[in-house]
Amino acid sequence: MPNIQDAAVILAHTLEQTVDAVAMLGADRKVLLFNAAAERLWGLERAEVIGHSLDVLLAQGLVTPSCEAVETAAAESLDALVGKPLEVPIHRPDGNTAWGAMSISRVELPERTLYTAFVKDITEQRRLNETLRLLSLGLNETDSAVVITDADHRIVHVNSGFTRMFGWQPQEVIGRQPRDLLFSSAHCPRTHFGDVHAQLATGRSYRSDELVCDSQERPLWCSVVLNPIVDAGGRLSNTVGIYTDITHTKMHEVLQHKVLAALVQEEPLPEVMTLICREVERIAPEVVATILQVDNEGKLRPLAAPRMPESYSRALDGVEIGPSVGSCGTAAFRGEPVLADIATDPLWAPYKHLALPLGLVSCWSSPIKRSDGRVVGTFAFYYHDRRGPTPLHKRLVEVSVHLCAIALEREEARARIRQLAFYDGLTGLPNRSLLQVQAEQAITRANREQESLAVLFIDLDRFKQVNDSLGHPAGDDLLRTVTARLRATVRDSDIVGRLSGDEFVVVLTQCDASRATDITEQLQRAIAAPCHLGDIALTPSASIGISLFPQNGRDMDTLLHRADMAMYQAKTSGRGRFSFFSNEMNLLAQERLALEAALREALRKEQLHLHYQPQIDLKDGHLYGVEALARWTHPEIGNIPPIRFIPLAEECGLIGELSDWALREACRQLADWRKRGLAVPAVSVNLSATNFHNLELPQLIADTLSTHALAASDLTVEITESLLMDTNPSTMKTLGDIHAQGVRLAMDDFGTGYSSLGYLRRLPVSELKLDKSFVRDLARDEATRALTNAVIRIGDSLRLTVVAEGVEDSTQQELLKAQGYHVAQGYLFSPPLPAAELERWLREHAL
Ligand SMILES: Nc1nc2c(ncn2[C@@H]2O[C@@H]3COP(=O)(O)O[C@H]4[C@@H](O)[C@H](n5cnc6c(=O)[nH]c(N)nc65)O[C@@H]4COP(=O)(O)O[C@H]3[C@H]2O)c(=O)[nH]1
CATH class of the missing domain: 3.30.70.270 (Reverse transcriptase/Diguanylate cyclase domain)
Structure with a gap:
């Protein structure tokens, strides 16, 4: 047994070598002993400390392990600190702060009191604790749910985000498998968990978006990440699962994707709308969704209500929207959402008998608006309890009304296209x-x-x-x-x-x-x-x-x-x-078609020719002019009269070509006669009303005349009264231009058509041709004579030459002459003749 001195030495050595810092203090707080571990911890030499006050060491005050500061008063009296576990920050001269766990004991000696402070270096432990604190903060304060499972996929830890997201307390879920918790409802089928576990066992992470259910069986879209932790032997020891709620974005994405796909596939409108209702009801099973269209007359037309009986939709069909027409009719009328208690809200008074028996208690309806703001429908959520929409419902409606609007606008566009196309x-x-x-x-x-x-x-x-x-x-x-x-x-x-x-x-x-x-x-x-x-x-x-x-x-x-x-x-x-x-009509039409083709060919092959009929001046018997008349001799059919082929040419658009030809041929013939010494004063050519639509006609006439060195007065253009019916704006201009060139215009078949003679003042005609029907009846009908007399009077008073057509006998000639007619033409003198024959006729008659 060592003596007391030995014991003191042993104690001093022991204290010197102990791993914890030891400082011995007197009652006056002065440091008496400062061991090697204390020197290391404080970074101070014992010479700097011994004999100095404790305050050198405790410059920053004391704290309890629970980080509470110890009251200064208490700190001043060492007795107050005895037996209390304390934590003390140690500010070292190198600027670092170390931490020590200090316990002070009091040693009562006979003549004095000593205090011994044992200080354990807890700097590293504090750092670890802090890291752990922060880690647990990170784990619990996140919005995601973190689930840690063991090798058997049983839950060993969940964070507080898990409780917030799914509603279960940790003690309810420890030891259970996530798949039994989260995939237990019909809305969230457990499909492929075997595969997932197999994948985790190989050390590969699993990531996927899943529809899971919370403790109330409410579906949630989660982004799931499962990270396997394997031990040194490569075996799965734990899995860290992170579940992030992506319901809002996913709902948007899934709804939008499905509905747009249906639209692209041209699904009918009611089917697209039913799809929207069903998807929404899948995400929020507590709602009953309906979609109504508002037609152009402001009436409700049910489009989709998959969880409602048909009778309900039928009862709403055709109901007019208004300021108090249930939730939907009112929402459509106001253009804003309407939430109503079906049993008590006056808006529902006339309709509650439809909804209450179905157990529907509240209805929240939102208008569906087109891009121009017009309300085209309503999207409604019915509830089985008295309540309003949750944020999820609001989000669902926001997405759905947008999709409904697209579908309705597309339908309208399709209807418009159909209307335009058909x-x-x-x-x-x-x-x-x-x-x-x-x-x-x-x-x-x-x-x-x-x-x-x-x-x-x-x-x-x-x-x-x-x-x-x-x-x-x-x-x-x-x-x-x-x-x-x-x-x-x-x-x-x-x-x-x-x-x-x-x-x-x-x-x-x-x-x-x-x-x-x-x-x-x-x-x-x-x-x-x-x-x-x-x-x-x-x-x-x-x-x-x-x-x-x-x-x-x-x-x-x-x-x-x-x-x-x-x-x-x-x-x-x-x-x-x-x-x-009738079949005859058909035959005629076919014949007409054949004739049209033949006329085209005749024009192309120049099978038409002109006959000329002389016009005689009744005063002196001289030649006044000749009228050119078209003739067509078909190689098989024979002669086809102009009364048949001229209207045909007009109908099938050949009259322009035919008239151009007649003009050129008549002028060529006149020039030819003159060249060979025959004094033919002028030639008349018949033109149809449609020829005057051609604004180039005056130029064609001018060119033709100049080609054959003829004067404008050598040509007379015969027009008919049918021209007056023609309202084409070119007609009057063309007529005026031709007249302005000095070409004479003759009104053919005068007296047969137009009841008013006023046009004679407006039209630049120089000649009237009395229709042959008057001449025919002249001898036997006094009224006709009165008319022919009137015609010559009109002609004279307007200074127009009047030519009588169809004069067949001398009685007619005499009568006309007696009435003062200037010129006559008809079989009495000569029928229309081919050019050579007319030439002979002229020579024979010395004209
Ligand atoms: N009964 C009777 N008839 C007589 C007598 N003298 C002449 N005629 C016929 O009376 C018609 C006079 O021609 P239009 O009134 O201009 O009536 C013409 C004219 O409007 C039209 N036409 C003839 N050639 C052409 C032409 O080249 N171009 C156009 N656009 N029409 C033409 O066809 C109509 C019929 O022509 P055509 O058959 O040649 O018939 C001619 C002529 O042959 C007579 O004394 N008695």
Whole structure:
């Protein structure tokens, strides 16, 4: 047993070598001992400390392990610190701070009291604790749920984010598997967890977006990341799972993707809307979603309500929106969302009997607006309890109304395109394409049912005149009026369409010839009712051609073509008439087609020629001029009279070519006669009204005259009164230009057509040609004589030369001469003759 001195030495050595810092203090707080560990901890030599006050060491104060500062008063009395675990910051001279865990004990010696402070270096431990504190902060304060599982995928730790996100407390889930918790509902099927565990076992992370459920079975979209932790032997020891709620973005993405895919695939509107409802109900099973459309008349039209009985939608169909029409009708009317308690809200008074029996208690409806702000529908959430929308519901509605608006706008655009593609913009009637389809369907039905059907081709009479003289808006009005009259006359099962311009088609179903006659007469009467276009009162009329199924054709093309032919026939027999197609008509039409082709060829091969008929001055018997008349001798058919081929040339657009040729040929012939000493004073050439549409005609005439060195006065252009009906703006200009060149204009067939003579003042004519019908009746009819007398008086008073046509005998000649007629032409003198024969005739008659 060592003596006391030895014991003190042993103690001093022991204290010196102990790993913890030791400082011994006197009651006066002065340091008596400062061991090697204390020197290392404080970074101070013991010489700097011993004999100095404790304050050298505790410059920064004391704290308890729970980081509470120890009161200064207590710190001043060492006794107050005895037995208390303390933590003390140590500011070392090198600027670093170390931490020590200090405990002070009191040693009571006989003559004095000593205090021994043992200080353990806890700097590293504090750092670790701080790191752990921060780590746990990071883990718990995140919005994500963190789940740590063991090798058997059983939960060993969850952070507080897990409780916030899923609603379970840690003690409820420790030891359970996440898949049993999160994928337990029908909304969140557990599909592939076997694969996931296998993947984690190989040390590979798993990432995916999953629909999971919380403790209340509410679905949530989560981004799931599972990171495996493997031990030194490569075995799975833990998995750290991080679940981040992406419901909002995912919901947007999934809804949008599915709905847009449906739109791209041209799914019908109700199906797209049902898809939206179903998706929304999958994400928020507590809501019952419905979509209503608001039509152009402001009426509700159910589009989708997959979890509602049909009767509910039926009851709402056609309800007009208004300031107190349930949640939807009101939301559509106000243009803003409406939340209502179905049982008590007055908005629901007339409708609550529909919703309450279904257990629906609240309804929150939002308007669906187009990009221009117009309300086109409503999107509603019905609830089984008295409540309002959650933030998730608001987000769902925000996304859904946008998608609904796209779907509705697309539907409208499609309807507009259909309208533009298949309906006539002016009258709203089916256009040619739709008419064709509808008529073919009607024909198929008639064929199946063994019924007959009539196709009416309707062409308005003188429509062009209305357009040209009253303007296009008046023409449009007339077309709309006629459309309304046609529609009002036929049955709903009949088809009315507009082909183009003033051409309409009516297909009368279940209709034979006699019924077709009745309805056509009704139509003509309806069309002919007086009609006011601005200040002008008009009595329209239409020419109608009729073809019958099956007699006249078995398809729409044939029936329409034949009705067109019949219409043409009706038109030529006078206005306001109708005509049935007949086979003779068909033959005629075919003949006409053949003739048209032959005329084209005749023009190309120069098979036409001119005959000339002399015109005699009645005063002195001299030659006044010759009229050139076209002749066509067809190699097979023989002579075809101008009365047949001139109108044909006019209809098929050959008249320009024909008249150019006649002008050139007549001028060439006149020049040729003159060259060979025949004094032919002038040549007359017939032109048709359409020739005057050509603004280049005056130049052509001028060029032709100059080519043959003729004067303008050598040529007379014969026009007919039909020209007065022509409203083409070029006509008057062309006439004026020709007259201005000095070419004479003669009014042919004078007295047969136009009732008013006022035009003679406006038209620059120099010559009137009395129609041969007057000359024919001259000898036997006094009234005719009075008329011919009047004509010569008019001619004289307007200083016009009057030529009498068709003079066949000398009585006529004498009568005309007696009345003062200047010139005559007719078989009495000579029929129209080929140029060579006329030459001979002239020489024989010494003219
Ligand atoms: N009954 C009877 N008839 C007589 C007598 N003298 C002459 N004629 C006929 O009366 C018609 C007179 O011609 P238009 O009135 O200009 O009527 C012409 C004219 O409007 C038109 N036409 C003829 N050639 C041309 C032409 O080159 N261009 C145009 N645009 N029309 C033409 O065809 C119509 C018929 O011509 P055509 O058959 O040649 O018939 C001619 C002529 O042959 C007579 O004493 N008694």
